[in-house]
Amino acid sequence: MxxxxxxxxxxxxxxxxxxxxxxxxxxxxxxxxxxxxxxxxxxxxxxxxxxxxxxxxxTFSERPLGDSAGTVNGLYALSLASAHEVDALTEAAIAAGGTEEVNADKRAQEAQVGMHGRTFIDPDGHQWEPFHMAYPG
CATH class of the missing domain: 3.10.180.10 (2,3-Dihydroxybiphenyl 1,2-Dioxygenase, domain 1)
Structure with a gap:
């Protein structure tokens, strides 16, 4: 399969x-x-x-195209193997022309459940949320 x-x-x-x-x-x-x-x-x-x-x-839809630069149309969360990978990807995105969105309340909530995440926005306004979840066990 x-x-x-x-x-x-x-x-x-x-x-x-x-x-x-x-x-x-x-x-x-x-x-x-x-x-x-x-x-x-x-x-x-x-x-x-x-x-x-x-x-x-x-050409793929008759619905109007949203403005990803000015509004949020989706959040693309990507699970990574470590907090280091999260930080490395986010830093690479910033160096390549992306911007980081920092939400202190969200980060505090994630830390309470053993999660490390960051958010970057690409030059077209698409929001990426790489994260690492430390699973108990």
Whole structure:
């Protein structure tokens, strides 16, 4: 039986800038599924992003495209193996042109349950929430 995979489709204003951002944080472009309208970004064997130009993105739905730069349209939480990986990914995102959103109340709540998380926003306004959960046992 084949593994399940997830493909997250994100609209981007500048495809080349978006590809550079995600490559800068350590994710890979799959050239087999990349052209002038879209780029496949491989996070791991089961998770990929499809970065789509805004015009191309609108061909997939008749619903209006949201403004991810000014409003929250989704939160992309990504479980990582350690708090160090969370920090390294977030720092790489900031160095690549992303911004960090700091919510002290949220961090305090996460710490109470043994979780370490941070939040970064990519240049197109997509919000990522890498986290590590220390499971008891």
């Amino acid at each position: 084949a593994s399940k995979m997830i493909f997250i489709n994100l609209p981007v204003a500048d495809l080349e800038r978006a590809k550079r951002f995600y490559e800068s944080i350590g994710w890979k472009v799959n050239q087999d599924f990349t052209d002038c309208n879209a780029a496949c970004i491989v996070i791991d064997d089961n998770i990929c992003l499809m970065l789509l130009t805004r015009d191309f993105f609108t």
